[in-house]
Amino acid sequence: MSKKIVFTGPPKVGKTTLRKIFFEGENPSKLLEYSLTPTHGQESILLNLKEKVGVFDLAGQENQRWYETEAKSVFFDTQIIIVVLDSSSPKEEIVKFTKKVLKLRDEITPSSFVYLLLHKIDLISKDKLKIIKDKVNDEFQDVNLLEIAYTSIMKYSFLPTFTLFTEILKLSLGIKKDENEKYSLKFLEYVVSILNIIDQNVVIPKEDIKRDLKLPDKIFNNFIEYLEKMEFLEASKLNKKPVISLTKAGKNYINEIVGKFSIESIQNFKNNIEESKFEEIPSFLGFLIADRNGRTISATEVYEGAFGLFLKYNDEVEKGNELDLIPMFISALEKFAEEINIMDLPGFKLEGSNLKIHTIKYDIxxxxxxxxxxxNFNSVKKEVFAWFDNLMETYQDKLKQSIESGNMVYSSSLHSEAKKWLEQMNKNYDDLLINLKIYNFEHVKKLYQKLDELYLKIDFKYSMILEKLKKLKINLMESAMDNNFQSFKDIVKKIKELDS
Incomplete structure (x- = not known):
């Protein structure tokens, strides 16, 4: 059975351009140079990946038809709905259209995941973009099965947009993320939502929670089961319906750990690990050492001021204080995972759009x-873990002393050694990339741009070669999606042959 993706949005917002670039391999420069003819009715293509994926592009001029007549049946059996809106549109228009899509989703295809793409962010100022992000995130913070992204096909935003469409394809095919990624901020949003709903009600039917949150049965049922085992929930019946409520221990647990983090605070945390100047960020920026309660006891940067350059801060909070909130946040998440007994991993990671944090847990x-x-962390994971293991062994006494005294540890030898290691890690990683021993999404972007350059060099009469280039683009996305290094090297080889 084939999968299904539907593009929807007002006219002239860039739906067809995104479809043609990321699903059909068209050249972005050509699409920007020549205006596309408006879509009429619906256009569809079939991608032959691991499974067949049907991509439907709905004409924006006919939105009344798609949402108010029997033609809404086009949304039946859809895995993903991609809503594309112009980021410069008034907030009221963005909210109104998105709510219309969500309402239809809930009526026709409630398990569909919705991606809201606020597109053409290159055409608005950073200040305006921040205002839009705050307003839109606040409006939809309690909506599940929804992800909001800010996109553009221009230079500095192309890689995050490419990465986003790779993730969309993965989700459409049901490809699971790495186990370490399940503790994403989105997952924590679900956790907070569930506990808040239970906390706000004296008693509530199980089915009501599941219906309101639209969570997959497995995640919801596992979560409830673990909380019941921990005696945080009490099951009973009301009017012959199974209901649940929080025990005293459950309420204390929420107040102590999860209650510290509202949906808004999670969004703020996510914003702290985003930065627009992606190309300037070192591969390895630095690390913090925190005690098990999340109190920072040591911080090392690859060069002085690196954290300040590449981490966003709330203007109302001092930089040092807000940086310290990160290990506190992670500590609360770790404690949550330990309490419900669902994590048996040496570390996990949290991601923003341009930075990620990988945590490694030790006894102290x-x-x-x-x-x-x-x-590509897996390519250097053993080396990183080995170095940190050695660091812990060497400085264990000093770290224990710092934790017991409650004072920040300062050791010139620790910081000097750590800084040299970070510098060497960045050099080694860059060497691996240059020698094609590993690859990452920056590589993918450069190859994609190389294919575009070749596209512009070739006369349009050589249509067979142009089609090959388009096919290579789709293959490139697929190799990135599957993390298939051999396929990536084969594409490099084909590009060199075409360029010779």
Whole structure:
């Protein structure tokens, strides 16, 4: 059975352009140079990936038809709905259209995942973009099965947009993320939502929670089962319906750990690991050492001021204080995972759009390693873990002393050694990339751009070659989606042959 993706949005917002670039391999420069003819009715293509994926592009001029007549049946059996809106549109228009889509989703295809793409962000100022992000995120913070992204096909935003469409294809095919990624901020949003709903009600039917949150049965049922085992929930019946409520222990647990983090605070945390100047970020930025309660006891940057350059801060909070909130946040998440007994991993990662944090847990402390979001961590994982293991062994007494005294540890030898290691890690990683021993999404972007350059060189009369280039683009996305290094090297080889 084939999968289904539907593009929807007002006219002239860029739906067809995104479809043609990322699903059909068209050249972005050509699409920007020549205006596309408006779509009429619906256009569809069939992608032959691991499974067949049907992509439907709905004409914006006919939205009344798609949402108010029998033609809405086009949304039946859809895995993903991609809503494309112009980021410069008034907030009221963005909210109104999105709510219309969500209402239809809930009526016709309630399990569909909705991606809201606020597109053409290159055409608005950073200040205006921040205002839009705050307003839109606030409006839809309680909506599940929805992800909001800010996109553009221009230079500095192309890689995050490409990465987003790779993730969309993965989701449409049901490809699961790495186990370490299940503790994403989105997952924590679900956790907070569930506990808040239970906390706000004296008693509530199980089915009502599941219906309101639209969570997959497995996640919801596992969560409830673990909380019941921990005696945080009490099951009973009301009017012959199974209901649940929080026990005293459950209420204390929420107040102590999860209650600290509202949906808004999670969004703010996510914003702290985003930065627009992606190309300037070192592969390995630095790391924090924190005690098991999330109190920072040591911080090392690859160069002085690196954290300040590449981490966003709330203007109302001092930079040092807000940086310290990160290990506190992670510590609360770790404690949550330990309490409900669902994590047996040496570390996990949290991601923003351009940075990610990989945590490594030890008996007395937790390390938070900051990296570019496109770093292929698995390729250097053993080396990183070995170095940190050695660091813990060497400085164990000093770290224990710092934890017991409650003072920040300062050791010139630790910081000097750590800084040299970060510098060497960045050099080694860059060497691996240059020699094609590993690859990341920056590589993918450069190859994609190389294919575009070749496209512009070739005369349009050589249509067979142009079609080959388009096919290579689709193959490139597929190799990135599957993390298939051999396929990536084959594409490199084909590009060199075409360019010779």
């Amino acid at each position: 402390c937790t390390l938070c390693l900051f990296m570019r979001n496109d770093v």
